[in-house]
Amino acid sequence: MLERHDDLDLMADINVTPFIDVMLVLLVIFMITAPLMLGGVHVNLPKTGGDPMPRPESPLIVSLDAEAKIFVDKEEVMEADRPELFHKLAQDSESGEVYVRGDGEVKYALMMELMAELGEAGFARVTLVSEIKGGRQTSVSEAAASQTSPAAEAARLANAVGPW
Numbered sequence: 001m002l003e004r005h006d007d008l009d010l011m012a013d014i015n016v017t018p019f020i021d022v023m024l025v026l027l028v029i030f031m032i033t034a035p036l037m038l039g040g041v042h043v044n045l046p047k048t049g050g051d052p053m054p055r056p057e058s059p060l061i062v063s064l065d066a067e068a069k070i071f072v073d074k075e076e077v078m079e080a081d082r083p084e085l086f087h088k089l090a091q092d093s094e095s096g097e098v099y100v101r102g103d104g105e106v107k108y109a110l111m112m113e114l115m116a117e118l119g120e121a122g123f124a125r126v127t128l129v130s131e132i133k134g135g136r137q138t139s140v141s142e143a144a145a146s147q148t149s150p151a152a153e154a155a156r157l158a159n160a161v162g163p164w
Helices: 017-039 079-092 108-121 150-159
Strands: 061-064 070-072 075-077 097-102 125-132 137-144
Touching (some): 070 079, 108 125
16 A cells, blocks of 8 residues: 655755856856956066056957067967058057057067057057066056157156156
8 A cells, every 4th residue: 555755745945056056166167267368468578666557448459479479369460461450450449549568578679660560550549568566467658659759759658657
């Protein structure tokens, strides 16, 4: 004869434990990968003093690494393709601003050539990015593609006094 036990009744409660476990795993994954997505191409930025400048939500970042390769965000750009790509990016840019990250080992002439290319492409502001001596990244100077004299531009850049 079959007897009915109370233990065999249907359970109407929702078991949320597996859902919570999955959400915690996803949280850990995002916490680990989020800092890796921010940096882009690895370059050893020069260290400077000063206060960090505010950073826009989605800046256009052009990087120049130690081997003199140029990247837009994380994509390498070949020398022949740069003028056309930079011109298109300048036209598509709402603010006309570009952030340039250069490895500390890069020759000054290469950095100046890149900044000149960006200015000729139509970017209104070229902002150099460095690390503060404590380790955070910051924009140390802005280079506006304007018609000021080269001597005045160099003096302003040396003093890190804003647009030049």
